Amino acid sequence: MLPRFWRKIKYRYNLIGSKCKNCETLYYPPRNICPKCRRRGEMEELELWDEGRVISYTIVHETSDDFKLNVPYIIALIKLENGVIITSQVVCNPSEIKIGMKVKPVFRKYGEDGEDGVIYYGTKFVPAD
Amino acid sequence: MIGIVSYGTYIPKYRIKVEEIAKIWGEDAESIKRGLNVYEKSVPDIDEDTATISVEAAREALKRCDICKDDIGAVFVGSESHPYAVKPTATIVGDALNLNGFFYAADLEFACKAGTAGIQNCIALVKSGMIRYGLAIGSDTSQGAPGDPLEYSASAGGSAFIIGENNVIAEVKDTLSFTTDTPDFWRREGQRYPSHGGRFTGEPAYFRHVLTAAKTIMQRNCLKADDFTYAVFHMPNGKFPVRVANQLGFKKEQIELGLVVRYIGNTYSASSLIGFSAVLDYAKPEDRILLTSFGSGAGSDAFIFEVTDEIHSIERNPKVWDKIKNCVYIDYGIYAKFRGKIKMR
Amino acid sequence: MRVAIVGVGQTKFGELWDKGFRDIVIEAGIEALEDANLSGDEIEALYIGNMSGGRYLGQEHISALIADYSGLTELHIPSVRVETGDASGGSALREAYLAVLSGMYDVVIAAGAEKVTDVGPELAMDIMASTADREWEGFVGATLPALYALIAKMHMERYSTREEDLAMVAVKNHKNAINNPKAQFRREISIDTVMNSPYIAEPLKVFDCAPISDGASVVILASEEMARKLTDTPVYIDSIVQASDYVALQSREDITTMKSVVYSARKAYKLSRISPNDVDVAEVHDSFTIAEIMAYEDLGFCKKGEGAKLIREGETEIGGRIPVNPSGGLKACGHAVGATGIRQAVEITLQLRGDAGKRQVDAEIGLALNIGGTGGTAVVTIFRR
Incomplete structure (x- = not known):
C-alpha cells in the first residue's frame, strides 16, 4: 500500500485537482480525462484552496x-x-x-x-x- | 537586511487543566499551580502530530506574506517529537506546502531549542547567498510520563518563520549560542517518555545557559535591559523565565506579552517561539526584542531583533493570544486517548 | 428468442457457521437442478456473481473451483466469475442471459455466492467500503453506511424524509421475511425497535442496515425452446439492463438520485414495452433503508421526493399497489453480497410461478433492482410469467 499512498501524496496533502481546458470544469480528485469532453478535453492541474x-x-x-x-x-x-x-x-x-x-x-x-x-x-x- | 519576513503559529485547541491531571495522581493542584505557574496546557487532537502542527504554522506564515513559494530554499523542522524516529518531518512539510522540490531539508533536534537552531541555520544560508528564503519551524507534541511532574506542562504547538532579505519585518541584529554537555533531560532511543534530572534541570542547566547567552549578547551589543521593548525566554514553566528576566533586569511589562506558558504549557521547540510570535503580533517599528531559547543537553540561542516599518505590511491576525483563548477543555480520559497513553492491545 | 428461468435454488441466508463457501454453492446448485429436473450434464456454462472471494476467503479463481466442487469438472465447461460490487449477482445473471440469447448455449447457470462471516465485522465493513472509491472515500474513513448516510441526510433535508420513514422500510421487510424460510431474520420488529437502535452512521441506525450474511443462490437459464421441454412454468427474463455511474458520491451532481438506476430502469421499461405501473412485484436493493426509498423514486413507482409517502401509505406492502421486497429484502432476508442479485431473481421467479407460499403476491410482471456500492452499478431485470 506504500507506493499507492505515496503516488497521491501531492493531491492528498494539498487540494490539487484538475481543470479541463476545453470546458473549464474543475475536478477533485484530479482526473486524467474530462468525462464531459473526453478526447476533446485537456486536463491541467490546479490548486483548489x-x-x-x-x-x-x-x-x-x-x-x-x-x-x-x-x-x-x-x-x-x-x-x-x-x-x-x-x-x-x-x-x-x-x-x-x-x-x-x-x-x-x-x-x-x-x-x-x-x-x-x-x-x-x-x-x-x-x-x- | 536579514530577518523575519513572515511568521505563523499553531496551537491545538484542546486544553487540560492542572486540576484534572492532579486529580488522577492524587496531588494538590493548588500547590502544583503555585510551584510551576502553569494553569493548563494544550493537547493535540488524536490526528495531530508534529508534522501537522508544523504544516499549519508554516501555511499561516506563507499566507501572511507575498513571496513566491519556489524561492524557499530550505526547510528546517526542529522538534523532539518528530513522528518518525527515522524519516524527516521537513519533507512532509515541503510537500504539504506544495514546494517545487528544490529545497534543502533537515530535521533538527536539540530538546526545546531545535526551532531557534533552524532560524540560525536559515539566517546563515540567506546571509551566504545560498538561498533566498528559508523556513524554520519549531514544533512539538511533547509527552511527560503519566504521573511525572512533566505531565503538567509538556504540551503541543508550533511556530514557523520565513527568513529572508527582502520585506523584513524584524531584522536580526545579532545571534549567538552557548552550549555545554549538561545532561539535565533526555530520552534514550526506543524509550516512550523522556527522563530528567529533577531540580538539576534548573541551576546548572536552564539558568546557566539562558543567563550566559542573554548576558553575552547584550554585552557585546552594548545593550541593557532598558534598551529592549520586549524579552522572551524559553518557558519550561511559568517561574523560570520570570526569574531569569528579573536577574537580567527586565521588568514585568517587557516579558508579560510573551509569557504564554501559563495557559498552554511548555510547547518545547515552539515555546520561546510562540512567545516571540505573541510579541510580534503587537510589535511596532523600532521595537527591540531579546529572544533566548533553551534546549536541554544543554544550550541557549540568543537573538536581538529590531522591528521594521514592514511589520504593518503583513497580516498579523489571528493573534497568538486569540488562539490561546480559543480552546476546549478535556478530561484526563480523553487526554489519555488522544496522547496514546492507553495500551490498546 | 426469449430466455427463461427453469430452475431456482438458494441456501438460507445468514451466519452459516457450519458451512463453507463450497458447501453453500453446492447446496443452492443442487436445489436449482432438482427444481429444473436436470441431471447436471445439460449445463453448458457457469456465471458466478461473487464480490470478494479474494478478501473474504483469500481465494481467487473461484469460477473453476465452483465448477470443480459442483461435480462439473469432467464436463470441462467454461466458468466465469462476475464482479460488480454487490451487484455481482445481477451482473452474472445478465452475462448468463446474454450467453443464451446469443445462441451459443441452451442451458447455463447463473449463480451468486459469498461467504462473509469468516472475517470479523470490522473487516467485513472495510471490504464493503471497497465497493465505493477506495482512494478518495475509503481513505478518509467513509464506510459504506457513512456514504448512504450522506445520501439519507441530503434526502431528508431536501424532501422532508424522516428517520421514521426509513424505519418503516425495515419494519415492512422484517414482516415479509417471517414467511420466507430462507430469510436471516424472521421476526417482526416495530418502529421503536428501529428508532431505539444505536447509530451506525447518523441518521442510519443498526436496523436501517442490511446484516452481514453468508449465502448462495442459483438460477438455471434456458433458451425458450429448451425451456418448453423442461418446464410448464417458465419465467422469462423480458429485459435486463445494467448501467454505471460515477463511483464516488462527490463526483455526482445530485446524490439523492441514482442515475444508474434511473437509466437502467428507463431502458428496461422501454425494452419490455411497459411502464412502472405495470410492475406487479419488485425486489429492490435495500442494503440501507434509504436505498429502498430512493429505489421507489428512481424506478418510477412514485415521483421524486415522494418515496417516503409511498412507504407511509403502505403501497409497497404485500397487498399494496406495488409490493416491494416480499422476500424481506436485503434488510431481513440478508445481504450475502454477490449472492443477492441472484436471490432477487429466485424470489421473483417464485412469485411469478405462484410458488411463494404465504408471501405470495398476485403478479405477472416482476422487477429486480441490484445495486453495486452506492450506485456505481445498477442492474434492472424485468421478469414475465
Missing part, C-alpha cells in the same frame, strides 16, 4: 479497525466556493456540525499502517470561523 460549505454530513459510530480510535467522527460532502465537491472528515464537535456550515481545509493525520508503519496524512476540514 478554498473555503467551502457542508452540503451533507454523517457522524460515524461504527467503522473499520483503521478508524476505530477516531469514533465518533464526521464525514461530510463539502462544496468549495469554486463548486468542487469533496468527501472529507470535518474535525469539530459532532453537536456543532450543520448543513451549510462554513469550513476550511487543514492538514491532519488520517491513519497509519500500524504502529511501525508509514503515517497517512491528508486534508480534513474544520469550522471556518
